Amino acid sequence: AALLRRAAAIWEANAPEIEQWVIRESGKIVPAAQFETHVSLGEIYEATTLPSRPYGDLLPSEQPRLSFAERVPAGVVGVISPFNFPQILGIRSVAPALALGNAVVLKPDPRTAVCGGVVLARVFEEAGLPDGLLHVLPGGVDAGETLITDPLVRIISFTGSTAAGRRVGELAARHLKRVHLELGGNSALIVLDDVDVARAASAGAWGSFLHQGQICMTTGRHLVHEAVYDDYVAAMADKASHLPVGDPATGQVALGPIIDERQRDKVHALVTASTDAGARLAAGGTYEGLFYQPTVLADVTQETPAYANEVFGPVAPVLRFSTVDEVAAIAASSEYGLSLGILTRDVMRGLDLARRIPSGIVHINDQTVDDEPTVPFGGVLDSGTGTRFGGTANLEAFTETRWVTMQGDITPYPF
Known part of the structure; x- marks a missing residue:
């Protein structure tokens, strides 16, 4: 949480420079670039709350024992982000995944590789993130496929078109990967x-x-x-x-x-x-x-x-x-x-x-474009695989659930 707070402070201090890269690479007007850095900052601050959230539940059991479920890091999370809001749609997975104990490989769109990739890596580097926990891998389809098929990558967070999302989902399913798909809309x-x-x-x-x-x-x-x-x-x-x-x-x-x-x-x-x-x-x-x-x-x-x-x-x-x-x-x-x-x-x-x-x-009484770091964000039907980002939804998105029991002595069995 302290590291993420440092990252947020660095992000805020360097917002004008970051916004220039957003304008240069993605073609946003100045207010839209400022909006992107503002929401991205909010995503980081929201992620600072995750390490202090409850990470398990006590469960009833027929046996005289302590039974509980705990959330544990998944391991390595692969994030594939698009060009249109490269920072928001990258950081909203990167920050909570790191906050919950994972390593991350981020593949930004090559057209926005600096504002959607290098910027994030540089901010977390200056904040003191240990080496090896965040990698940036700009590239095309081949890089994305490699990320999805690598056995060490356990979760894929993909934001992009529905057509591309279908291919990502199919490939991830063949490799038994958990995949979050935030796709197109009309x-x-x-x-x-x-x-x-x-x-x-x-x-x-x-x-x-x-x-x-x-x-x-x-x-x-x-x-x-x-x-x-x-x-x-x-x-x-x-x-x-x-x-x-x-x-x-x-x-x-x-x-x-x-x-x-x-x-x-x-x-x-x-x-x-x-x-x-x-x-x-x-x-x-x-x-x-x-x-x-x-x-x-x-x-x-x-x-x-x-x-x-x-x-x-x-x-x-x-x-x-x-x-x-x-x-x-x-x-x-x-x-x-x-x-x-x-x-x-x-x-x-x-x-x-x-x-x-x-x-x-x-x-x-509002138009359709809106998002906040604290809300559970996601679509249905061909727009994705349901709510998965934002607030408490991040706990489920970027961890695995493990059942644990504890008792004072070994259970006697008839064998």
Whole structure:
């Protein structure tokens, strides 16, 4: 715990330099980079509480003995983190795994190897972490596969796309590894007929355009009641058309670049396929270099490509609905189940609706992008293998449970 507190102090003292690496490698705007260092700092501080948590339970037994379950370190934890929030999605596994007595091998995305890998290693090195307990292994698929198949690595914590997560899960299962999968999403924001449209559109724009839409919890589906649909689309389009896009290292912008050309081309292909299929381009749909304009697609259907697929770009498809029963069925029809936002003046109505839609996270009167170090974070369905990170969930994620009995004498047996 003392070592982790030192690491947190070093992290905080060097936050401006760390944020520059986040901007440089991941393309975040300055406030988003500051948010990343802030949440990462919170993850470290939350991990400092783990060594003092109860680590076992006394159990009843038929025998005259002491029977208890204790949590013990798993050994070596492999962490595979993505490019979009490289520090948060790395440190939220690295810090608790170390706090609970494990060694860690961290494989950051090669595109964010410094801010998502070297920074973490340097901070813990300066804090006094003993040699050999944290290794950084930037690399591609081959490095990830080696990490998963190595017999000394007992737990894999993976954050990435659902397609990649399936491969990780399959390989881990063949080697009998415990694997935590935090995967993709196509999260819905439901806008009911009683909302303040201006506030709703502000929340919707944040949910879809923050960090260029490159977040697993990004609002990928806007389900809007027909009574406010036209006004909502107009408000979203107006916001999209006025958000400045450019280099976050040199200008005051709202959106930075897409991570690379391959991802930009995927985003644009989905937008183009959607307009070809009949969607109306209310805003955006163009790019210059890696800078993609925030895009609003109206008159979409459940078959529209940018609605039906995770875009991972600044695209907001808006679908019209008429009744609560209809929107419950539409929202629940996705194969993903990560985050859900419901905007309404009647919060109990919103909660009742949320209970009809599978999702690991629900926000009433907020958009879909949110996370805190103290909360149990995780998705259902194709968004992952359930709650596993944050707060007390870390105790189960990064330890093994061992049953122990003790008695004063050897039990007599008839053999």
